[in-house]
Amino acid sequence: MTQLDITGHLDATEETTEQSPKLGRKRDHTRDPEILDAALEVLAETGYDGMTIDMVAARAKAGKATLYRRWPSKGELIIDAIACMKQVDYSRLPDTGSLRGDLIAMIKPPSIKDGQRKLQIMAGLMSMLSHDPGLADAANAAIIEPRAAATRALMQRAIDRGQIPADCEIEVLSQISAAMAAYRVLILRKPVDRDFLISLIDGVVMPAVGLGRPNGQTG
Amino acid sequence: MTQLDITGHLDATEETTEQSPKLGRKRDHTRDPEILDAALEVLAETGYDGMTIDMVAARAKAGKATLYRRWPSKGELIIDAIACMKQVDYSRLPDTGSLRGDLIAMIKPPSIKDGQRKLQIMAGLMSMLSHDPGLADAANAAIIEPRAAATRALMQRAIDRGQIPADCEIEVLSQISAAMAAYRVLILRKPVDRDFLISLIDGVVMPAVGLGRPNGQTG
DNA sequence: AAGATCCGAAACTCAAGAGTATCGTATATG
DNA sequence: CATATACGATACTCTTGAGTTTCGGATCTT
Known part of the structure; x- marks a missing residue:
């Protein structure tokens, strides 16, 4: 539960328990x-x-x-x-064989909780983002991009497998879950739960890639 | 839904009568x-x-x-x-005969500009919303709800006309444009233009209601 | 014109928070 | 045990901004 290192400015991957014998220097910045x-x-x-x-x-x-x-x-x-924010691990993507299965496999209690927290943090930063580019970049790299990249990869894989059309607007579609969740939490101020996310997948994303609603008339 | 009205003030937005043009410093709260x-x-x-x-x-x-x-x-x-925020008028909805036409008719330069401004205001309020319910309510009534109600009405009308299935998730679908626009402006920090909104309608909303992509394989 | 009001400007009070400096203590090293 | 150093606590300075007060001048009323 406690995988922590990060002493300098990240990149410190080695966490050996011994200290360099540096002239009576005590513990580094352990706190x-x-x-x-x-x-x-x-x-x-x-x-x-x-x-x-x-x-x-x-x-x-x-x-x-x-x-x-x-x-x-x-x-x-x-x-x-x-x-230095702790991340949920998106490196190993689920592989259930279908896009819907993969998307739903990403919905896990820890993932939901992590998302909720990140959105709260984003809300706290919001008014600063316009005035501090460094802050905006850090927030994007740590909060937004990891999850976006994971969803994008899932969709690209579905294209590669021929499961969804190659001309799907992946950029936009992969942002739907994140955008709707953010809107719901930050603006509507309602909780995001598993059912909501699934209804998003089945009611919006899957139909939009041609895997959902049986097509009908043309308006 | 419904309208604003909040406390007691306002009604100052209307010009009552023609008064002394520029020299005038009237006694009421004209400013x-x-x-x-x-x-x-x-x-x-x-x-x-x-x-x-x-x-x-x-x-x-x-x-x-x-x-x-x-x-x-x-x-x-x-x-x-x-x-007391000035509103663009959503009372007379466009009626082009088709859902797509109606949705696109809502995209007008003044509407885009108005939306952009409202999002900036929301961003400025964001961190306060959690701590001040009155502020959250005011923001919702003045900024969020009017536009949401308009989009919802458009979709309901399409259902009533039999142009889209009655079991469409209107609640969610009507929020897509607003949510994606908010996400794009506030979090991605990219501009929202007409092309983006149209690609949202054609790439997400219309397919999701069964009017877009010709349905194909099942993944 | 005289009086009553309202306004803009600016000086003021007060509280809170960023950042600094000091000091006593705990602890690892030798 | 002695020493060096990092730490927690705390008192301090300094700036900023909310809210108040004052005052001269402009406007409306009579």
Whole structure:
């Protein structure tokens, strides 16, 4: 449950338990993951402007000064927190043989919960995105793109298998679930559950790729 | 659904009678519309937390005290501004005879521009919506619901005419354009233009109601 | 014209939060 | 045990913005 490393600015993949014997230096920045987690929690709860460094420090049971020893500013802390955000693993895509099966296989409680949290974080960042390109890039890379890439891959595979027409608008279709979920949570303020996502797949996505509703008249 | 009306104010949007043209500084709260407009502008540009009363006052060429003589707080001002927001008129829906024609008829430059602006405002409000139910309600009534109701009515009419199946998921389908537009503007940070909206109608909505893609294989 | 009002500008108070500095303590190393 | 260092807590400075007050001048009424 606790796979954490991330000491510098990521890329630190080796997590050997030994320390370099550096002249009496004690533990490195071991508290970083907890602090970044606390920052994301507070961000999701109160939004970027509402959150304070004291809140984050208190949540992480750390001193305010500790945060400033490690990050130069509130903004940098948040960008780092987003970049180091824990991800659900999209590297191994489901392979059920059918597009519908694959899409539904992506709907799992941890995935839903993860999505909900990410949307809360996005909501907290929203008003800042227009004014801080670095923040927007970090949010996109950590929150939006991973899931989008996974869905896109599923659809491309269905095309490669000849299961859906090659001229499907994958770009748009692969965004439907994410967009509708975001709209529902952030704007309609209703929960996104499994049934909603399935009704999206069966009522929108599958028909749109020609696998759903038996075609009828032409309006 | 239904309309707005919220508190007590508004009705200032209508020009009652012709009064002294430019020299006039009338005694009633004639400046209200300009101030509310300025508030919306600043809100859209900088977000709720980023905006200051001074910004709004300066934008409206008014004194800060004037705003406080009229609204008790920043929050009340914003809620009033949203409630009194100018609307594009959705009361007379297009009637082209076909669902596709109606949907496309709703895409007009003023409508696109209006939508873009509303989304910017929503972005500025986003982080507040979770913490202020009154604000969320006002935003929903003024920004979200009018357009949603119009699209829903278009689809219901298509069902009544027998042009699309009665078991279409109207609720979801009518939200597609709004959700995808919001996703594109707020999260993807790309512009929403006429071509995008048309590709949504032809690539997603129409196929989903059985009027688009010639149905084929079963995956 | 005189009086009553409303307005814009600007100075002011007050609270909150970003960022800094200090200090006592805990702990690993030697 | 001694030392060096990182940490938590806390007090502090400084800036910003919400909300208030004051005042001179412009406008409407009578």
